[in-house]
Amino acid sequence: MLKRAPFAPVLWSTAAFVGGALLHIDRIALWATAVLLVCAAWQLYAARRRLPIPSRPVRVALTFILVAAVLALFHTLNGLAAGTVLLVVMGAIKLLETQNRRDCYIVIGAALFLLLAACLDRQALARAPLYVAETVLCCSALAVAAYGGAGLPARVAASLAMRTLLLALPVALVLFLFFPRLPGGFWALPASDAAVTGLSDSMSPGSISELTSSYEPVFRARFAGAAPPPQERYWRGPVLHNFDGYTWRHTSGEAYRAQPLHYLGQPYRYSITLAPEANRWWFGLDIVSGSPDKHVAFSYDYTLIASEPVTQPTTYDALSYTHTESVAPLSPFARNKETALPPARNPRTQELAARLRAHTKTDEAYLRAVVELFRSGGFEYSLTPPKLNADSVDDFLFRTRTGFCGHFASAFVALLRAGGVPARVVTGYQGGEWNPIGGYFVVRQSDAHAWAEIWVDGHGWQRIDPTGIVAPERLRRGILDLLPDALSARTRLLHATAWLTYLLQGWDALNTAWNARIVNFDVNSQLKILERLGLPSADWTALVAALGSGLIAWFVWIGWHIGRTAAPRPHDRLARSYARLCAKFARAGIARDAAEGPLDYAQRIAARRPDLALRSQALLARYAQLRFGRTTSKSAPMAIAAFERSVRLCRVARRV
Amino acid sequence: MKRYLGERFASWARQRQGADALPVSVHHRRIYILPTRAGWSFALLLFGMFIAALNYSNSIALFLTFWLGGFALVVMHRCHRNLLGVRITGATTAATFAGGTGTLDLTLENPAALIRYGIEADLPGAAAVARDLDACGAAGMTLAVPTKARGLMRIDKLRLTTALPFGLMRAWTWVYLPLEMIVYPRARGALPLPATGGATLGGELRGAAEGDEWLGLRSFRDGDSPRQVAWKAYARGAPLLVKEYESRSAAQRHFDFERLANLDTERRLEQLTQWVVEAEHRGERYALALPTLNIAADRGARHQERCLAALALYGLAPPRSAEAQRA
Numbered sequence: 001m002l003k004r005a006p007f008a009p010v011l012w013s014t015a016a017f018v019g020g021a022l023l024h025i026d027r028i029a030l031w032a033t034a035v036l037l038v039c040a041a042w043q044l045y046a047a048r049r050r051l052p053i054p055s056r057p058v059r060v061a062l063t064f065i066l067v068a069a070v071l072a073l074f075h076t077l078n079g080l081a082a083g084t085v086l087l088v089v090m091g092a093i094k095l096l097e098t099q100n101r102r103d104c105y106i107v108i109g110a111a112l113f114l115l116l117a118a119c120l121d122r123q124a125l126a127r128a129p130l131y132v133a134e135t136v137l138c139c140s141a142l143a144v145a146a147y148g149g150a151g152l153p154a155r156v157a158a159s160l161a162m163r164t165l166l167l168a169l170p171v172a173l174v175l176f177l178f179f180p181r182l183p184g185g186f187w188a189l190p191a192s193d194a195a196v197t198g199l200s201d202s203m204s205p206g207s208i209s210e211l212t213s214s215y216e217p218v219f220r221a222r223f224a225g226a227a228p229p230p231q232e233r234y235w236r237g238p239v240l241h242n243f244d245g246y247t248w249r250h251t252s253g254e255a256y257r258a259q260p261l262h263y264l265g266q267p268y269r270y271s272i273t274l275a276p277e278a279n280r281w282w283f284g285l286d287i288v289s290g291s292p293d294k295h296v297a298f299s300y301d302y303t304l305i306a307s308e309p310v311t312q313p314t315t316y317d318a319l320s321y322t323h324t325e326s327v328a329p330l331s332p333f334a335r336n337k338e339t340a341l342p343p344a345r346n347p348r349t350q351e352l353a354a355r356l357r358a359h360t361k362t363d364e365a366y367l368r369a370v371v372e373l374f375r376s377g378g379f380e381y382s383l384t385p386p387k388l389n390a391d392s393v394d395d396f397l398f399r400t401r402t403g404f405c406g407h408f409a410s411a412f413v414a415l416l417r418a419g420g421v422p423a424r425v426v427t428g429y430q431g432g433e434w435n436p437i438g439g440y441f442v443v444r445q446s447d448a449h450a451w452a453e454i455w456v457d458g459h460g461w462q463r464i465d466p467t468g469i470v471a472p473e474r475l476r477r478g479i480l481d482l483l484p485d486a487l488s489a490r491t492r493l494l495h496a497t498a499w500l501t502y503l504l505q506g507w508d509a510l511n512t513a514w515n516a517r518i519v520n521f522d523v524n525s526q527l528k529i530l531e532r533l534g535l536p537s538a539d540w541t542a543l544v545a546a547l548g549s550g551l552i553a554w555f556v557w558i559g560w561h562i563g564r565t566a567a568p569r570p571h572d573r574l575a576r577s578y579a580r581l582c583a584k585f586a587r588a589g590i591a592r593d594a595a596e597g598p599l600d601y602a603q604r605i606a607a608r609r610p611d612l613a614l615r616s617q618a619l620l621a622r623y624a625q626l627r628f629g630r631t632t633s634k635s636a637p638m639a640i641a642a643f644e645r646s647v648r649l650c651r652v653a654r655r656v
Numbered sequence: 657m658k659r660y661l662g663e664r665f666a667s668w669a670r671q672r673q674g675a676d677a678l679p680v681s682v683h684h685r686r687i688y689i690l691p692t693r694a695g696w697s698f699a700l701l702l703f704g705m706f707i708a709a710l711n712y713s714n715s716i717a718l719f720l721t722f723w724l725g726g727f728a729l730v731v732m733h734r735c736h737r738n739l740l741g742v743r744i745t746g747a748t749t750a751a752t753f754a755g756g757t758g759t760l761d762l763t764l765e766n767p768a769a770l771i772r773y774g775i776e777a778d779l780p781g782a783a784a785v786a787r788d789l790d791a792c793g794a795a796g797m798t799l800a801v802p803t804k805a806r807g808l809m810r811i812d813k814l815r816l817t818t819a820l821p822f823g824l825m826r827a828w829t830w831v832y833l834p835l836e837m838i839v840y841p842r843a844r845g846a847l848p849l850p851a852t853g854g855a856t857l858g859g860e861l862r863g864a865a866e867g868d869e870w871l872g873l874r875s876f877r878d879g880d881s882p883r884q885v886a887w888k889a890y891a892r893g894a895p896l897l898v899k900e901y902e903s904r905s906a907a908q909r910h911f912d913f914e915r916l917a918n919l920d921t922e923r924r925l926e927q928l929t930q931w932v933v934e935a936e937h938r939g940e941r942y943a944l945a946l947p948t949l950n951i952a953a954d955r956g957a958r959h960q961e962r963c964l965a966a967l968a969l970y971g972l973a974p975p976r977s978a979e980a981q982r983a
Contacts, residue, residue: 120717142824147820172719
């Protein structure tokens with residue numbers, strides 16, 4: 001039977017570890033948390049009752065079972081997710097055998113690692129207070145474990161930890177701001193297993209309306225100058241070229257060469273911060289002039305495709321035009337591709353196209369006929385359209401006539417292709433909510449949209465939004481105004497009250513600033529800070545210099561601060577104030593004798609410096625009253641505080 | 657190896673600092689500080705966190721690492737401060753018999769308005785004692801000092817240590833006070849007490865043994881036995897008084913070093929010690945004769961102490977006065 005550690009260190013280190021594990025509660029398997037909680041509860045019970053720790057075979061068997069369980073779950077022990085679960089269960093077993101100070105230290109160290117894993121996993125502003133609390137908890141546990149014995153009182157341990165961490169904050173800031181960052185990692189990171197949300201590289205009828213119930217932000221856009229008007233806020237995502245009669249798909253790779261463009265109208269400069277959603281699409285306003293990053297391909301259909309999924313908030317600058325022109329003719333191959341339709345599908349659509357085409361000579365005329373069909377064909381805009389059968393375009397055009405943007409874009413492009421006009425479906429987002437506090441647009445999943453691009457000879461690819469033809473108000477107003485049922489009751493409620501909306505926008509702005517300033521802090525941000533400090537064209541040597549001087553300044557400050565508090569001084573506040581007061585008079589040349597009482601001293605001051613008579617007599621008599629007179633214990637602290645204030649305010653001129 | 661380095665370090669510190677005299681104030685030039693084992697582990701942990709944060713280019717994790725790094729630096733300063741300014745205002749040794757455990761009583765004073773946690777004091781070869789010092793407070797510590805041979809035991813260095821708060825750093829200071837502790841010879845020997853003898857020393861005013869003539873009361877002095885105190889008078893509210901008798905028939909023994917010729921010196925000293933302790937316990941008067949020193953017959957704690965000190969220091973140069981050891 002092994003001796004048990006005192007209870008307080010065990011309690012605190014267990015609490016620190018459980019706190020660290022709870023940061024991962026929604027990410028790790030439920031059984032792992034359950035195992036941990038059971039172990040922690042048993043440990044606390046056993047430590048209180050001074051029961052023996054479980055025998056070695058039991059611990060070894062438990063270890064094997066739990067590691068096997070983790071292996072079965074992940075097929076690996078590597079990577080953030082598997083590593084976290086492993087750490088949690090191993091920590092749980094370690095808790096069972098925690099008995100001395102060293103064990104407590106190990107558990108606290110493991111808790112710190114869990115905290116680190118949580119930081120690596122999620123960096124949202126809302127989680128920052130949790131991380132801070134866990135840091136304080138771990139440091140308090142360290143204080144209690146180091147103290148040992150009967151244990152430091154909880155309040156003392158927490159205040160020790162908090163004050164120490166507070167003093168460490170400046171040096172942490174200096175290091176954070178100026179420690180040179182590496183442009184990349186040391187070794188490749190295991191792929192994240194986050195779920196993919198948002199637009200995909202295919203579109204079936206109804207796939208976009210699934211997105212609209214999500215209020216999740218996709219990205220935030222901040223314009224350098226004026227923002228485009230609402231009807232021009234088309235955020236381009238995947239372009240879909242291949243149609244199988246039901247689903248539109250993106251063609252990866254370079255299907256044909258990009259048309260050279262002439263940009264018309266004014267350019268829009270802006271920066272976009274993508275929320276991590278494990279997709280590879282980067283979004284831009286309509287036609288982006290080029291790739292904003294070397295790891296992002298600018299494809300032939302003007303979309304941005306990153307080589308890696310976006311798992312961290314990512315910010316980039318871009319330049320866009322909402323009107324372009326291309327005079328070069330479309331290559332026969334591209335024309336062929338963009339007019340292709342599955343031959344045996346949607347026969348009635350093909351028939352309709354042939355009929356319309358027979359009446360129209362040019363592509364423009366045919367286009368006008370199709371637009372007219374959409375405008376006057378009795379189509380309805382709805383978030384919950386009836387289901388379509390396999391020949392989705394036929395079914396939509398001739399039967400349901402009710403649809404969402406995806407249905408309109410799909411049918412519109414199919415009809416144009418059937419008439420020999422090159423056309424393609426563009427998916428992305430439309431609109432965005434203006435956040436007046438942060439000064440940016442928030443584009444959410446609910447803004448998901450699909451529109452069409454058609455080829456007009458002599459003008460190039462031109463955007464046409466069939467949804468805008470059917471329901472023009474959709475483009476000017478958000479989905480929320482048009483289809484209030486699109487969002488959940490909670491989101492609607494939050495938008496019902498002005499001040500709540502304001503609060504939400506403020507919170508969103510705060511989050512955006514947090515992501516931009518803190519989470520995305522990198523070498524460029526460091527150089528910008530140096531620039532603001534008056535060091536333009538600074539490089540890493542300037543960073544090192546700034547780091548060095550910051551550290552030296554902190555060391556000088558902390559040495560002074562710590563030394564000051566260790567200096568001998570009276571514990572009693574009244575004595576301290578009295579000493580301060582006497583020092584003030586001493587500076588004027590009248591030092592108190594060691595054996596002199598306050599009243600005698602006041603008289604002596606009055607005799608030497610009549611100008612100080614009033615002040616010295618009032619203050620010193622007050623002191624005598626507080627020190628030797630009769631005061632009730634209740635009023636004493638307030639009277640002493642008042643005396644302290646008077647002493648602080650008392651000015652003693654050196655000379656008359 | 658570690659011990660050797662520690663010894664070398666302590667002697668280097670001794671040369672640097674010189675000898676101390678009470679009161680000793682622990683100023684910053686004599687505080688040494690190093691990470692503890694837990695501190696090194698913490699540094700390793702931080703390094704791991706740092707690498708992970710850099711590899712993931714994760715600002716939040718990096719900030720956490722830097723914050724904990726700063727925390728460790730503040731802990732270093734706090735640990736240093738925990739010892740800084742502590743004053744040793746008293747250091748007294750209490751003698752014991754060889755093989756027993758003597759004590760060193762330390763008085764530590766904290767002149768600053770902060771609580772000092774876990775100040776440990778230790779001597780080479782003795783277990784450490786830890787204490788918290790209240791803000792502007794003082795505390796006594798009693799260190800047990802194991803002894804082996806009789807004589808004058810020099811405690812040439814004393815160490816104050818603290819690893820608190822947080823246990824990541826250990827700060828310590830060496831204190832070189834002229835501390836000495838008298839170690840009496842072991843009280844052992846098989847010989848019975850020598851027979852009582854010698855004339856009554858008329859006029860000696862002492863207390864206790866039966867048949868003595870009552871002389872009166874006088875006020876209490878250090879070294880008086882509690883058995884002689886007039887407790888009844890004290891209970892009535894009088895000051896502490898001691899009953900005095902004129903001793904006429906009191907047994908008086910003469911302990912002579914030379915008479916124990918068949919034993920070697922150490923055995924003789926042990927036997928004499930045994931007799932002194934026993935006679936004192938019986939409340940008898942006894943005289944001690946050593947080749948270098950004669951102590952006239954008497955009794956009482958002071959007399960016993962004097963005899964035992966003489967036995968302890970017999971043959972050891974230079975003999976010191978009893979005052980020196982109370983430094």
